[in-house]
Amino acid sequence: MKIFFLRLLFIFVLVFFEFSFLDILFPWISAPIVLIDSIVAWALLVSFPRVLFMTIPLTAFFDIVSPESQGILTLYAVLLVYMMSFLSRRLLLEYRGINMALYALLSSLGVLGFTFFEFIFSQGNPFLWTKEIVATLSFLVPFRDVFFSMLLCIPLFICVYFLIRWFEKYMDFIVQGETLQMK
Amino acid sequence: MAVRRKFIQTKFFRALIVFFVLWIVLSFGPVWILAPVRTVVMTVTSPFQKIFSVVAFELSDIYHFFTSIGEIKSDNERLEKERLRLLVENARFFDVSRENEELRREIGLLPRDAFTLTSAAIIGRDVSGLGNWISINQGSFGGVKKGMSVIVDKGVLIGKIAEVFPTTARVMLLSNPESLISGTALDTEATGIVKGEYGLGLLFDMVLQTDTLKVGDSVVTSGLGGDVPKGLLIGTLQNIHLSSDRLFQQATIVSPVRFDRIRYVFVIQNTL
16 A cells, blocks of 8 residues: 555656646646656666556546646557667667667657657547648647757656666565565 | 567557557546546645745746846846836826726726736646646635636736636636637727637637738737626737638737746636
């Protein structure tokens, strides 16, 4: 029970750090970058099916809080987790030094991906798009904001990665403590 | 020897299944389940939101203080000119205002700009959908209701209350494409619909070709068809052009406030 509440509290903190802190401090950002960083970090630290147990509640909670999101982040999180899991197992890089920069870069590409994913899913059936709609959408995507969001995502990823690593270690420690007590 | 897994045992298959199950739940899931969940979540977490937003605004203020030092001199010169112009204008308007009050009293109209206001601080912003939503720290316990107008300063409209929770509420900004408000140009009295353009700005639309639009003219709420009181400033007109079907005139509206810099707002509860 303690683990459940600690995980829930951690999710609360991440979501409201995004919603009530980062989005106010940087109103131009075009995607929930802390959450995208968290998804990538979890995908690197935890095995594929297990990672969904943290990322889906995280993104679903953000989608509940955010009125315009319509579950888009939750759907995107599944794809992002799979992609990161796929890439990290094939790249076989250690999570330190210059390799971390590569993962931070992948995370910032995740921000770019989210922007396009959001446009595709929030503007109705993309198969019915006319030339005018595509032209309007390409005008509406604020490329400058997306670029700066991607830049901001890189240093944030490093912080979020170490925070989540510390959190997961702490959770393991608590689980271990509880198991030993039972014995 | 490598073990060959079946397709249904692969990560890709599991990811696909999870994706499509979630998609179906989100597409066809009943909306009424989410509403009480959202109310509970927003109420329970409002202290978190307040703490985070206060820290964010303080940091933002410090940042703007340091970045604006270079602009202080030019701003000072501009404001001094503006002050002189406003002094002259104020003297002229004082006389007109007194005359207006007397006339309103004679014909039995209520005094203008007399609202019951509730002050509120912004505690959240939504980046999804290009940031056309803000959350405020007043809700149904403070008398806030859906549809009430939200203003800053002395009557600059920024949006309407779209969703109310016990201790918080959500404001749909004018820049939201779903926001539609009837407006009137002050000088020419041209009427039209003010609507958002996906967070990029405001558009004065559906103005008849027989009406006249003037660049720099102020647009105010007309008070027609809704809860928005008459006479709230929306912005000034710029860039007049015809609509794509050439039936109506359109113009972009520049709001005097930057939606991303607002920290406190007022909710108009009712007009006195």
